[in-house]
Amino acid sequence: MPSTPSYTRQLRIFPQPNYPLPSKPQPKAPKRRMAVEKASTIRWGILGAGWISNKFARSIIVDPQSEDPNTPRHVITAIGSSSIEKGKAFIDPIYKDAGAEYTGAFYATYEELVADPNVDVVYIGTPHTRHHPDTLLCVRAGKHVLCEKPIAANHKQGKEMVEAAEAAGVFLMEAIWTRYFDAAIKVREIIAEGTIGQVEHVVADLSMNFNATDVKSRILNPELAGGALLDIGIYPLQWVNMILAPLNGGQDPKVSARFNKHPVTGVDITTSAVLEYEEAKALATINSSIMYASPSDVIVYGTKGRLFIEGPSYQAQKLRLKLNDSDDEQTFDFPYEGNGMRFEADEVARKIKEGVRESPVITLKESEQLLRIMDEIRRQGGLRYPFEV
Ligand SMILES: NC(=O)C1=CN([C@@H]2O[C@H](COP(=O)(O)OP(=O)(O)OC[C@H]3O[C@@H](n4cnc5c(N)ncnc54)[C@H](OP(=O)(O)O)[C@@H]3O)[C@@H](O)[C@H]2O)C=CC1
Numbered sequence: 001m002p003s004t005p006s007y008t009r010q011l012r013i014f015p016q017p018n019y020p021l022p023s024k025p026q027p028k029a030p031k032r033r034m035a036v037e038k039a040s041t042i043r044w045g046i047l048g049a050g051w052i053s054n055k056f057a058r059s060i061i062v063d064p065q066s067e068d069p070n071t072p073r074h075v076i077t078a079i080g081s082s083s084i085e086k087g088k089a090f091i092d093p094i095y096k097d098a099g100a101e102y103t104g105a106f107y108a109t110y111e112e113l114v115a116d117p118n119v120d121v122v123y124i125g126t127p128h129t130r131h132h133p134d135t136l137l138c139v140r141a142g143k144h145v146l147c148e149k150p151i152a153a154n155h156k157q158g159k160e161m162v163e164a165a166e167a168a169g170v171f172l173m174e175a176i177w178t179r180y181f182d183a184a185i186k187v188r189e190i191i192a193e194g195t196i197g198q199v200e201h202v203v204a205d206l207s208m209n210f211n212a213t214d215v216k217s218r219i220l221n222p223e224l225a226g227g228a229l230l231d232i233g234i235y236p237l238q239w240v241n242m243i244l245a246p247l248n249g250g251q252d253p254k255v256s257a258r259f260n261k262h263p264v265t266g267v268d269i270t271t272s273a274v275l276e277y278e279e280a281k282a283l284a285t286i287n288s289s290i291m292y293a294s295p296s297d298v299i300v301y302g303t304k305g306r307l308f309i310e311g312p313s314y315q316a317q318k319l320r321l322k323l324n325d326s327d328d329e330q331t332f333d334f335p336y337e338g339n340g341m342r343f344e345a346d347e348v349a350r351k352i353k354e355g356v357r358e359s360p361v362i363t364l365k366e367s368e369q370l371l372r373i374m375d376e377i378r379r380q381g382g383l384r385y386p387f388e389v
């Protein structure tokens with residue numbers, strides 16, 4: 001007779017993760033604009049006057065600035081765009097909305113922007129395939145860089161960028177802004193304190209109906225490294241990796257992935273992947289689609305309870321905690337004014353002033369790891385970009 005199987009969980013000893021915090025947690029946004037005595041100023045150049053650059057510039061100029069005196073004050077000193085007219089149409093309304101006037105420079109080439117001595121750090125808001133050449137241009141000119149996500153279209157490009165930044169001795173960070181919200185900091189705290197026990201499974205999603213029809217757009221165009229994974233799938237992936245990678249001994253997770261592809265351009269439009277973090281003894285599922293809208297939540301299941309991160313998962317501000325030994329659910333709200341991109345900008349400014357070359361909240365090693373994972377997901381899904389062939 002075979003012995004009755006025991007479903008009792010074997011006692012497993014898990015290290016609790018020691019998640020990094022931003023160098024100084026952001027104080028709550030003030031209700032009224034306040035004059036804050038600042039230790040110093042950080043001078044931004046904006047490269048690419050497109051949609052997200054607009055959000056970023058607004059967040060650091062129009063939204064309330066951090067009250068922390070050690071967080072430098074943000075100013076924009078240069079705009080690099082395909083034309084001076086576009087640059088002006090981009091920045092003038094932003095400064096006007098802040099009750100000020102833009103007095104910085106305009107450049108019609110990115111090369112001129114990186115030669116401007118009045119720029120400390122460049123925000124790169126260009127399409128995915130431009131991140132590699134644009135970052136190389138900036139760091140080789142001695143500029144610090146905050147580069148939009150994904151930091152590169154593939155790992156080969158990302159590795160070169162990291163090496164170039166190291167060689168130049170400048171700061172480089174991938175703009176995973178999600179990690180700098182108070183809600184994300186709280187998630188790291190709750191898990192690190194062991195409140196939900198050992199993390200067994202993370203289920204993370206970001207799906208939005210883009211109604212994308214233009215096959216030349218950066219969302220659908222493989223020449224611009226389009227597709228759901230690189231544009232929005234990176235958010236569920238970064239949540240999962242933020243939670244599980246510190247418990248996985250530096251190893252990449254094992255990947256099992258499938259794509260639903262665009263009928264014309266072949267980029268992934270709906271993406272699912274199971275990730276196995278072997279050493280952490282945990283699984284994760286990431287889902288992302290540009291064909292439908294979902295609640296876009298993240299749920300972290302632990303042995304003592306679950307943590308629900310309310311969507312959209314790129315910009316969390318509400319958490320719900322349900323422990324096994326209680327019928328109640330605890331809610332945590334982290335409201336903020338504006339779109340919240342200023343929190344990552346604050347981290348960049350503080351780190352540059354501290355003289356360090358990266359942020360512990362999203363290290364360059366992890367950015368490289370995210371690229372390796374996405375490369376593998378694309379390999380299994382059968383998506384190679386034209387510039388990779
Ligand atoms: N953090 C977030 O929430 C978000 C991040 N993003 C990321 O930001 C990046 C840009 O996205 P988004 O702002 O939507 O893109 P847009 O197309 O709106 O803007 C990109 C800008 O890059 C410049 N550019 C340089 N080369 C090219 C090229 N070959 N084709 C098109 N534009 C070019 C243009 O500016 P110019 O003519 O002025 O030089 C253009 O306006 C992407 O990497 C995306 O993943 C996007 C949205 C949200």
Ligand SMILES: O=C1OC[C@@H](O)[C@H](O)[C@H]1O
Binds near residue numbers: 231232
């Ligand atoms: O980062 C992003 O988040 C929001 C989306 O609208 C956008 O396309 C994407 O790049």
